[in-house]
Amino acid sequence: MKRNIKMKDISDGRLYGPDDMVRAGCDDCAGCSKCCHVVGDTIKLDPYDVYRLVSGLHVSFEVLLQDRIELHVVDGIIRPNLKMDEKKNACTFLNDYGRCTIHELRPGFCRMFPLGRYFENGGFKYFLQIHECYREMRRLVRVRKFIDTPDLEANTVFVNHWHDFLEALEDNLAGLSPEENSQLNLYLLKTFYVTPYDETKDFYAQFEERLAESRKALAL
Ligand code: SF4
Numbered sequence: 684m685k686r687n688i689k690m691k692d693i694s695d696g697r698l699y700g701p702d703d704m705v706r707a708g709c710d711d712c713a714g715c716s717k718c719c720h721v722v723g724d725t726i727k728l729d730p731y732d733v734y735r736l737v738s739g740l741h742v743s744f745e746v747l748l749q750d751r752i753e754l755h756v757v758d759g760i761i762r763p764n765l766k767m768d769e770k771k772n773a774c775t776f777l778n779d780y781g782r783c784t785i786h787e788l789r790p791g792f793c794r795m796f797p798l799g800r801y802f803e804n805g806g807f808k809y810f811l812q813i814h815e816c817y818r819e820m821r822r823l824v825r826v827r828k829f830i831d832t833p834d835l836e837a838n839t840v841f842v843n844h845w846h847d848f849l850e851a852l853e854d855n856l857a858g859l860s861p862e863e864n865s866q867l868n869l870y871l872l873k874t875f876y877v878t879p880y881d882e883t884k885d886f887y888a889q890f891e892e893r894l895a896e897s898r899k900a901l902a903l
């Protein structure tokens with residue numbers, strides 16, 4: 684999702700690589716779950732986030748859609764996001780003790796927070812969102828350890844390729860009729876989220892195959 688803001692207003696002015704130290708450590712958020720509340724539809728899920736939930740919880744995408752995730756159109760493209768429990772005004776995966784019940788499977792957005800990604804020159808760096816975490820004294824932590832994502836290099840390639848693909852799609856949306864746009868979104872949903880990935884094989888390789896086929900089919 685594109686944000687029209689100035690980096691100097693929301694960050695400490697630095698960009699971080701995976702091996703840099705950043706003051707983001709909040710001791711596993713002990714005693715705090717503020718950013719799992721009132722987040723609306725902002726926790727967007729990429730294909731790897733959904734794969735992680737589908738394979739880890741042993742459910743289909745359709746089952747997740749019943750009460751755990753929902754679909755919204757962002758910049759003209761349909762995207763899943765975590766659903767909020769309206770009564771608790773919190774993520775449906777947050778338990779009554781304020782802990783995440785899917786810690787090992789949590790989406791990339793939750794792993795990074797309060798870091799964000801800043802894309803430029805065909806790649807991205809991380810930045811620290813200084814107004815987002817309510818904990819005053821945060822520890823210095825290494826970005827790689829903090830994000831806690833297996834095979835971060837492969838994941839970074841995936842994030843870049845997915846981001847580039849969405850950007851290319853957005854550039855091509857303007858000329859589409861509403862019907863063509865809806866067909867395109869159904870195709871994307873089916874290709875990247877609904878059709879199950881083979882859990883015995885590498886996710887990233889399967890994603891790249893689907894991406895190459897989609898780029899060809901959509902002439903991107
Ligand atoms: S998935 Fe876990 S960490 Fe992310 S918002 Fe939900 S409860 Fe919080």
Ligand code: SF4
Nearest residue numbers: 709712715718816817
């Ligand atoms: S506000 Fe900070 S400490 Fe609290 S849940 Fe969010 S990241 Fe963790």
